[in-house]
Amino acid sequence: MDITNVLPAECILHIISLTTPRDACRLAVVSPAFKSAADSDVVWEKFLPSDYKLIISSSVSASSLITSLSKKDLYFHLCHHPILVNNGTMSFALEKEYGKKCYMVGARGLCIEWASTPNCWKWTSLPESRFPEVAELVYLMYFWFCEVSARLDTRILSHRTNYAAYLVFQFGKPISGIQRTRIVSGVYIERINDKGRQRLFQEPCKNTLQLIQDRKDGWMEIEMGEFFNKNGDDGTLLCSLHDFDKFGTSLIIQGIEVRPKKG
Known part of the structure; x- marks a missing residue:
């Protein structure tokens, strides 16, 4: 039985958002329905820190990232490209596996x-x-x-x-x-x-x-x-x-x- 025919899309989104970024990437290859859910902004918003907008907006060089990237792309950008904050005296990044x-x-x-x-x-x-x-x-x-x-x-x-x-x-x-x-x-x-x-x-x-x-x-x-x-x-x-x-x-x-x- 195809679970996507039983569960509404909102339920699939919620379930994936309760997992981890690694799990979401794995679930994206299960089916087109799972890929759509696993790549959605709703899911990756949950993986980003709750104050990520405030942190990014304090960076002069990176403030445009919020509007220019999807939430998934933003997540991985912050994993691989630390941004300068606190007037350039500190950098901020995300740990890739759990978004710490x-x-x-x-x-x-x-x-x-x-x-x-x-x-x-x-x-x-x-x-x-x-x-x-x-x-x-x-x-x-x-x-x-x-x-x-x-x-x-x-x-x-x-x-x-x-x-x-x-x-x-x-x-x-x-x-x-x-x-x-x-x-x-x-x-x-x-x-x-x-x-x-x-x-x-x-x-x-x-x-x-x-x-x-x-x-x-x-x-x-x-x-x-x-x-x-x-x-x-x-x-x-x-x-x-x-x-x-x-x-x-x-x-x-x-x-x-x-x-x-x-x-």
């Missing part, structure tokens, strides 16, 4: 110790960066200590989601005589779990190079820590990289990305 929110705080949006000291940090532009400027650590003073941190309001993140924070960077020019690779980083939510802050910070890593992962966009990343955003309570997420030694080269920071953690 992903944010990256660009270098100009980070709190970087001695960022205004030319002998320590150099601000430059790179064609492969999604942001107009990146920060290059060229010299580290004062006992090889420097803190780089990002703050995000937990209310803008997807609820009931396990997130991880990642430092997104590249290596620059070699610096002679410096070969140590220690790093301490972590995440915690201010006003929510202040007492557990020290427990959440990772121990110094002696094999940092082994934890570095290559990204598809040509950059590298290292996980700083993870947290569970239960209900988007009124807290501030702090992602902090501190007390780290150089890697034998200058360090070019594009930003700190917060995205759902797989597995």
